[in-house]
Amino acid sequence: MKRILPLLMCFALIVSCNPKEPNDPTNQSTFKATFTATPNTFAGEGGTGHVEGILEEIAPDGSVLSKKQLTSDDFTISLKEGNASEITIDNAQKSFVIKSGRGEADFVLETVVTDHPTLTQQLTIHREAIHLDLPLAYVAEYNVNQAGDAFVTSQANNVSGYFTFPEAVQKFASITIAGEQYHLPTIAEWQAIVPKYRGNPTFVEFDHNCDFRDVKETVMIHGTKVTSSNDYYSESSGDIKATYALRFKGTNLLSAWRYEYIVNPEDKNNQSMMMRITCRPVQQGMVIEEISNETYWEPKEGDIIRIFPSCGWKAPDGIRLLNTSGYYWAVDQQNDDRGWRMGYYGHCADSGNSNPKKCGFTVRLFK
Known part of the structure; x- marks a missing residue:
């Protein structure tokens, strides 16, 4: 019995020092979302664009475990900066319409992943000034x-x-x-x-x-x-x-x-x-x-x-x-x-x- 007790104590010590316990956050996957607006530059006459996103699951070693195209229900878009009267956002279609304007303008859209609200990204949309002839x-x-x-x-x-x-x-x-x-x-x-x-x-x-x-x-x-x-x-x-x-x-x-x-x-x-x-x-x-x-x-x-x-x-x-x-x-x-x-x-x-x-x-x- 005296010989068994030290062995049990040693085993317990080894388990407690294991760096890969199930609850260790360094052993968990992380997620990364990447969004693009197409197009992101418009002539002065404006036009229609769309936003798409990809969600990746990243392993602790940096490898990509999975990648999927986000659907329209998986994220939202909203206007972060810019003149709200010159842009219309359709969240159902994940599209936006830039209205025509004589001056240059920038619009910043913010995307948020529904199931991972900390995953956000800002997209800048630029509209050129209209050049008019006489x-x-x-x-x-x-x-x-x-x-x-x-x-x-x-x-x-x-x-x-x-x-x-x-x-x-x-x-x-x-x-x-x-x-x-x-x-x-x-x-x-x-x-x-x-x-x-x-x-x-x-x-x-x-x-x-x-x-x-x-x-x-x-x-x-x-x-x-x-x-x-x-x-x-x-x-x-x-x-x-x-x-x-x-x-x-x-x-x-x-x-x-x-x-x-x-x-x-x-x-x-x-x-x-x-x-x-x-x-x-x-x-x-x-x-x-x-x-x-x-x-x-x-x-x-x-x-x-x-x-x-x-x-x-x-x-x-x-x-x-x-x-x-x-x-x-x-x-x-x-x-x-x-x-x-x-x-x-x-x-x-x-x-x-x-x-x-x-x-x-x-x-x-x-x-």
């Missing part, structure tokens, strides 16, 4: 042809197609021509080119003087809403029928504009007219007095020019106001009977009136 650059150079499947190749007043409002919306709400995507513009897009009507005198005049300063306008440019202050000035008289404008003040789209009602040289008739719009970027600090004269408008590299022929409009009994006026549909309607349009005449131009949908107007598409 709005006139998005306007196609020519009208749509009579078949409605291509552009005309001349600015003559008698070659374009005429379409009722329903026909224009059906054919041109979205269309690909020569490999390029185009659409029938909204009235807000037209107002980025020609401002809305305000009464007599209006902002763009061809036979009245006008002088408007700091006119606040909100328009749409290539899918982006832009609010700015604008100046309009005209001393239309004699052979010069033009309005000058300093548009998009307070934005990086500051530009000088000239609206002219002039003879259409392609018709070889001095009674056949057209509207020509020219715009060019200018430096901050420019004032309307500097651009409201003909010498300023000597042709310059970088000028954007668009011509709008005076096609008039098509009535059941024929073409009316040919060579004197132009009417161009927008895609949106004022009501069930009338659609919005841009129009010009011998005395002014505007993008703020509507006409019966049965009228046949010409179509100018935007990119």
